[in-house]
Amino acid sequence: MSQVKVQFKTPEEVMDFTNVVSKYDYNMDLKKSSRKVVDAKSLLGILALGLENNLELCIYSDEDCSEVVNAIGKYVVA
Template identity: 80%
Template sequence: MDQVKVQFRTPEEVMDFTNVVSRYECDMDLKKSSKKVVDAKSLLGILALGLENVLELCIYSDESCEEVVKAISRYVIA
C-alpha cells in the first residue's frame, strides 16, 4: 500500500482526478480522518469530504503505484 497526500481546490480538479484514477484497476481510498473514508474513484464521495482539505490517498496494490502517483502529481502535496 502506498500513501500520498492530495488536495483539491475546485470541483473541476476533483473531476479530473477521478477520471485519471478510474483508469487504474487498483483500489484507492481517500481519508480526511480515520472516520471519514471514501472511494477515491467516487466524485460525490470526494466532494463530500470538502474542497481545500488535505486528504490522504491510500493505493492498495501489490505492484508499484508510481505510475498512478505520477499521473496525479499536480494534486500531490508535500
C-alpha cells in the same frame, strides 16, 4: 499499499482526478480522518469530504504504484 497526500481546490480538479484514477484497476480510498473514508473513484464522495483539505490517498496494491502517483502529480502535496 502506497499513501500520498492530495488536495483539491475546485470541483473541476476533483472531476479530473476521478477520471485519471478510474483508469487504474487498483482499489483506492481517500481519507480525511480515520472516520471519513471514501472511494477515490467517487466524485460525490470526494466532494463530500470538502475542498481545500489535505486528504490521504491510499492505493491498495503490492505492485509499484508510481505511475498512478505521477499521473495525479498536480494534486499531490508535501
